[in-house]
Structures are given as C-alpha cells and as structure tokens.
Amino acid sequence: MLSEFSLSHPSSHPIYAVKLDGFEGPLDLLLHLIQKEEMDIYDIQIAKITDRYLEYVNLMEQLDLDLASDFLVMAATLLQIKSHSILPKNEAKSEHNIGNQEQLVQQLLEYKRYKEAAKVLDIYAEHRTTIYNRSPKLHSGFDETRSYEIKATLFDLLTAFKNINDRITQLDLDDEYETFEEETITVEEKMAYIESQLENSDQLLFDDLFTLTSSKLHLIVTFLAVLELIRLGTIVTVQTGLFESIYLVKAKSINSTE
Numbered sequence: 068m069l070s071e072f073s074l075s076h077p078s079s080h081p082i083y084a085v086k087l088d089g090f091e092g093p094l095d096l097l098l099h100l101i102q103k104e105e106m107d108i109y110d111i112q113i114a115k116i117t118d119r120y121l122e123y124v125n126l127m128e129q130l131d132l133d134l135a136s137d138f139l140v141m142a143a144t145l146l147q148i149k150s151h152s153i154l155p156k157n158e159a160k161s162e163h164n165i166g167n168q169e170q171l172v173q174q175l176l177e178y179k180r181y182k183e184a185a186k187v188l189d190i191y192a193e194h195r196t197t198i199y200n201r202s203p204k205l206h207s208g209f210d211e212t213r214s215y216e217i218k219a220t221l222f223d224l225l226t227a228f229k230n231i232n233d234r235i236t237q238l239d240l241d242d243e244y245e246t247f248e249e250e251t252i253t254v255e256e257k258m259a260y261i262e263s264q265l266e267n268s269d270q271l272l273f274d275d276l277f278t279l280t281s282s283k284l285h286l287i288v289t290f291l292a293v294l295e296l297i298r299l300g301t302i303v304t305v306q307t308g309l310f311e312s313i314y315l316v317k318a319k320s321i322n323s324t325e
Contacts, residue, residue, distance in 0.1 A: 090221040090298075093141035094178045096123055099222040101175075103310065108175055113152050113168055117145040123225060130287060132294075144171075219304035219313045221294070224273070227313050228290050231277050235286070238279060252285060257292035262301065265317050273304065273313040 091099075100119045101108055124142050127134050148168050264271055276289050293315065296302045302315050 090294075092135065093138045094175060095182075095220065096120060096138070096222050097141070097175060098179060098182075099220065099226075103226065108179070109172060111168065111172065113145070113149050117149045120145055123222065126225060126229060130290065217306040217308060217311075219306045223306065223310070223313060224290070224293065224304060226310070227273055228286070231274060231281075232286055235277075235279060235281060252288050254288050254292050254295060257288050258296055261292060261296060261315065265302065265315065269316065271315040273315060276315075 097116065097120065098108075100116055100123070101111065104112070104115065104119065106112060106116065121142060124134070124138055127138070148171060151167065261271065261276070273293070276293070277286060281289075293302075293304070296315075297304060300318055303318050304313050304315055306313055
C-alpha cells in the first residue's frame with residue numbers, strides 16, 4: 068500500500084496534463100521530506116523516508132501529473148535500500164548509481180551543496196529575484212511584521228494540498244458522488260478565476276482557494292490550475308518560512324519590488 072490518500076477521477080481520462088518540466092526532481096523531494104520529518108541527513112530513517120516518498124509519488128500519479136521516470140527510478144532504489152536494511156548484510160552490491168544508504172547520503176549532500184551554491188549565484192545574478200521582501204504596495208493587507216523570503220516548491224504545495232484534503236476527508240463531506248460527477252469546472256476556468264482574484268488583491272493564501280465543502284474534483288482542478296500558472300510564469304508561490312503558509316503572488320508584482 069503506497070498511501071491512504073485517495074482521489075478518484077470521475078473518468079479514466081486525465082483532467083488536465085500538467086508537465087513537471089521545470090519543477091523539482093526526486094532529490095528535491097527527498098530533501099524536502101528529510102526536512103519535514105526533521106531527520107539528520109547523515110542518519111536517514113530509510114524505512115520511514117521511503118514510505119513518505121512513495122506517498123508523494125502516489126499522490127502525483129493520482130493527480131495525473133506527468134511524472135518523470137526519475138521519480139520512479141528513485142522509488143525503486145529506495146525500496147531496494149529499504150529491503151537491504153532489513154535483510155542480512157551479505158547481499159551483493161547493487162549496480163545502480165545509488166546502491167546503498169551511504170551512497171544515497173553522499174548524493175543528497177552533493178546535491179544540497181549544489182542547490183545552495185545555485186541559490187547564492189541566483190541572488191547575485193538576478194538582484195533579489197529569489198528573495199521576496201515586503202513593500203508598501205505588496206502584502207499591504209497583511210501583518211506588518213510578515214516578510215516573504217522563501218519560494219514555495221512543488222513539494223511544499225503538495226504537502227499543503229494533502230493537508231487540506233485530509234481535513235476535508237475527516238469531515239466526511241465527500242460521500243455525495245452525484246455532486247462530484249455533475250460538476251463541470253475546468254482547469255482553464257480555475258486559472259482564470261485565480262488570475263481575476265489577483266487583479267483585485269496582491270496575493271492569495273493558498274488555503275483560501277479551498278473550502279471545507281470542496282469536492283474532490285474542485286481540489287484537483289484548483290491544484291492543477293495553480294501548477295499551470297506557475298509553469299507559465301504567471302504567478303509565484305512564496306512562504307513566510309519553511310513549511311509555513313503559502314501565498315500566490317503575481318510574478319510581475321514580485322519583479323516590480325526590485
């Protein structure tokens with residue numbers, strides 16, 4: 068069982084094909100989960116991190132995201148490492164690039180250093196386009212002490228989306244399948260709605276796009292609309308801190324604060 072998270076589509080056809088080109092890869096997901104679970108990167112709980120990784124891969128598949136093969140290769144690798152961790156240590160070495168936990172840790176550390184170096188270079192090259200501070204015009208309707216400093220990743224969005232779905236599921240508001248099947252909202256319509264909301268407000272709280280009465284279709288369509296707007300460069304998603312609330316901001320508003 069990969070995950071208890073379930074999103075059933077009313078048909079076998081995907082609602083909207085969102086390509087993940089330009090979004091993060093499997094190593095980014097692993098680093099995200101290690102941070103989220105507050106693990107030491109040198110001492111990864113491989114069984115737990117494998118289960119969490121598979122939950123996210125399962126979620127992306129159920130959302131009909133165009134999942135890169137690299138995610139599935141990493142899933143297989145993690146399962147192999149997990150199985151070796153519970154078996155007698157007399158197995159032959161794997162031929163994979165990441166054949167054991169030590170090699171995985173080394174690759175994660177190298178990738179983390181690369182990401183941190185790239186962030187520093189981006190800051191210098193793009194003059195603060197990866198740092199989002201308050202301005203008198205932007206975020207003016209929010210707490211005076213709030214400042215945006217972190218760009219939310221695909222996996223931050225997936226985490227927020229999963230949390231919202233879990234809250235709604237707990238309320239048992241998803242039993243009326245007729246309502247779910249009769250809805251005709253499309254990703255394009257939701258994208259237009261989000262853009263219109265951002266014409267009237269400098270930013271939107273991600274959670275506010277959903278209500279406690281949202282159907283599964285509404286959840287999926289809204290999330291895919293956000294991803295597509297990010298991919299198109301129309302909006303960016305930012306956070307006040309690691310794993311904090313996520314806000315949608317017009318990309319041109321971010322650029323205008325420089």
